[in-house]
Amino acid sequence: MSLDLAAIRGAHERIRPYIHRTPVLTSSRLDAARGASLFFKCENLQKIGAFKARGATNAVFALDDATARRGVAADSSGNHGAALARAAKLRGIPAYVVMPSNSAKVKIRAVKSYGAEIMFCEPTEAARESACADVIAKTGATLIHSFENEDVIAGQGTAAVELLEDIPEVDLVMCPIGGGGLLCGTAIAAKSMRPRIKVIAAEPINADDAAQSFRAGRLIHTPKKFTIADGLRTNIGEPNFAIIQRYVDDIVTVSEEAIVSAMRTIWEAMKIIVEPSAAVPYAAVAKGKIDIGGKRAGIILTGGNVDLDALPWM
Amino acid sequence: MSLDLAAIRGAHERIRPYIHRTPVLTSSRLDAARGASLFFKCENLQKIGAFKARGATNAVFALDDATARRGVAADSSGNHGAALARAAKLRGIPAYVVMPSNSAKVKIRAVKSYGAEIMFCEPTEAARESACADVIAKTGATLIHSFENEDVIAGQGTAAVELLEDIPEVDLVMCPIGGGGLLCGTAIAAKSMRPRIKVIAAEPINADDAAQSFRAGRLIHTPKKFTIADGLRTNIGEPNFAIIQRYVDDIVTVSEEAIVSAMRTIWEAMKIIVEPSAAVPYAAVAKGKIDIGGKRAGIILTGGNVDLDALPWM
Numbered sequence: 001m002s003l004d005l006a007a008i009r010g011a012h013e014r015i016r017p018y019i020h021r022t023p024v025l026t027s028s029r030l031d032a033a034r035g036a037s038l039f040f041k042c043e044n045l046q047k048i049g050a051f052k053a054r055g056a057t058n059a060v061f062a063l064d065d066a067t068a069r070r071g072v073a074a075d076s077s078g079n080h081g082a083a084l085a086r087a088a089k090l091r092g093i094p095a096y097v098v099m100p101s102n103s104a105k106v107k108i109r110a111v112k113s114y115g116a117e118i119m120f121c122e123p124t125e126a127a128r129e130s131a132c133a134d135v136i137a138k139t140g141a142t143l144i145h146s147f148e149n150e151d152v153i154a155g156q157g158t159a160a161v162e163l164l165e166d167i168p169e170v171d172l173v174m175c176p177i178g179g180g181g182l183l184c185g186t187a188i189a190a191k192s193m194r195p196r197i198k199v200i201a202a203e204p205i206n207a208d209d210a211a212q213s214f215r216a217g218r219l220i221h222t223p224k225k226f227t228i229a230d231g232l233r234t235n236i237g238e239p240n241f242a243i244i245q246r247y248v249d250d251i252v253t254v255s256e257e258a259i260v261s262a263m264r265t266i267w268e269a270m271k272i273i274v275e276p277s278a279a280v281p282y283a284a285v286a287k288g289k290i291d292i293g294g295k296r297a298g299i300i301l302t303g304g305n306v307d308l309d310a311l312p313w314m
Numbered sequence: 315m316s317l318d319l320a321a322i323r324g325a326h327e328r329i330r331p332y333i334h335r336t337p338v339l340t341s342s343r344l345d346a347a348r349g350a351s352l353f354f355k356c357e358n359l360q361k362i363g364a365f366k367a368r369g370a371t372n373a374v375f376a377l378d379d380a381t382a383r384r385g386v387a388a389d390s391s392g393n394h395g396a397a398l399a400r401a402a403k404l405r406g407i408p409a410y411v412v413m414p415s416n417s418a419k420v421k422i423r424a425v426k427s428y429g430a431e432i433m434f435c436e437p438t439e440a441a442r443e444s445a446c447a448d449v450i451a452k453t454g455a456t457l458i459h460s461f462e463n464e465d466v467i468a469g470q471g472t473a474a475v476e477l478l479e480d481i482p483e484v485d486l487v488m489c490p491i492g493g494g495g496l497l498c499g500t501a502i503a504a505k506s507m508r509p510r511i512k513v514i515a516a517e518p519i520n521a522d523d524a525a526q527s528f529r530a531g532r533l534i535h536t537p538k539k540f541t542i543a544d545g546l547r548t549n550i551g552e553p554n555f556a557i558i559q560r561y562v563d564d565i566v567t568v569s570e571e572a573i574v575s576a577m578r579t580i581w582e583a584m585k586i587i588v589e590p591s592a593a594v595p596y597a598a599v600a601k602g603k604i605d606i607g608g609k610r611a612g613i614i615l616t617g618g619n620v621d622l623d624a625l626p627w628m
Binding site for chain 1: 337339342358359361363420578581582584585586587588618619622623625627628
């Protein structure tokens, strides 16, 4: 398949019965604070509490029957695992999810609740990849990579399609970047639908491989420091970086403090629960990292899975 | 004016430019847990974070210019005060809000943020009424009672109108009851639009004057014990009780524990922030106090103003 707007629209048709069309919310308080019109695409209100339901569902339902029957596998710190488990359950096939042993409890519970088989491993990329390879060798399951898989990227792009259908006149669209699945889908959809739109990503300064790569013009993988934005700890993928270089206008970075503050501001002003990763673009806006004065900006709020017993301001 | 569906539709036209049409959200997890189809009307996502924006805005904009110019006044533990302050600011007139000294900080901040003048008083109904009478005598402001005022009741009924427009086929509609403004507006709207619909209210067992009155067939005012559902501590009003006797099918009660548990369940399953009062109807559903098996039920989530530093499970 070629990864273009047609593929994203095809994904949208395929997954429509299985996902929410999430609302776009606004806040006059945040608009006044920022001197802009902000349109929040609430993927925290999506099935499994994150946009990941889109990509995983598209990838699972795109498989032919014979392949699907052997099941699907992924390594995931959480939301992709839950999304894949749910999609597999909907299709009636097995799912195998490799999770680092330090995954958030709420995310482990979610994967279990959809009946997937979980394999825990050390929280390193090497351990995750090796555990994943093992289960695939044993079961014949198909690997559904959480951000490099083209069907996953096409699925993630459907959030931006809905945002631009609902709010046609936006000057820029923002999302966080971890591996790059959402950003690639968003950028392809947005630039194809509105060629003059700006696409800007935000990431934690503690996991700034994407920003470094973007500025250097070559893929740089960095050893990770801790970031509270657990969905964004991953290095970006090679195929993702190629798409980013072609379509993305800027990648900005924010501090841990700015992320927590933005998260709390969104909870208080909008009465919705977003996880730290989801607050990263608004953190960049609040810190003046993105020039949005007088503009209309779409922000994809990526997820809302947090442990309510361990909020960062407790 | 007569308090009927026409008045509620009139209110809807009047306030439409100033309020959000809030989304109706669903949760397959909660549906599965309860064996029913639940439709949550998200007034926590309303302006000022509560349905109270509807009634107060209608009352303020229904005033003639000469009366409006002298300002509006209310005593309120919080959401009505914020709603009135905001509506007055929109109309460019003064607002005077009497608040008990133990009001939630987040609610005090909200009232202040709209530029209203706040007068603090002891947290008793007598002290509130007397402080309110004082300010009216001094300023000539019009009292906008938070649940007895007919324009307020008509405004609150617009949430049910939207719910039934979006989801026509519901078997019952539920909301919490404090003073009775929302319940009266909801009941008039729902029974007028769908005569066979059931209207059921829920209240904390620690503030069960409405349930006692409903069963006794006469207005009973009770001394209040503490309830975490701070929006529901008030006794119901006389005009409200007359409407309730005519239109409401049942009033059920729930424990403090059930309220906190329901609140947390809604946060976790739906990724939205609801205040304790808003969780009361779902608490009744979760505890089997309302027979909803196999039914389609609308639930008005009334507000989302909570102090994030003092969550009940911290």
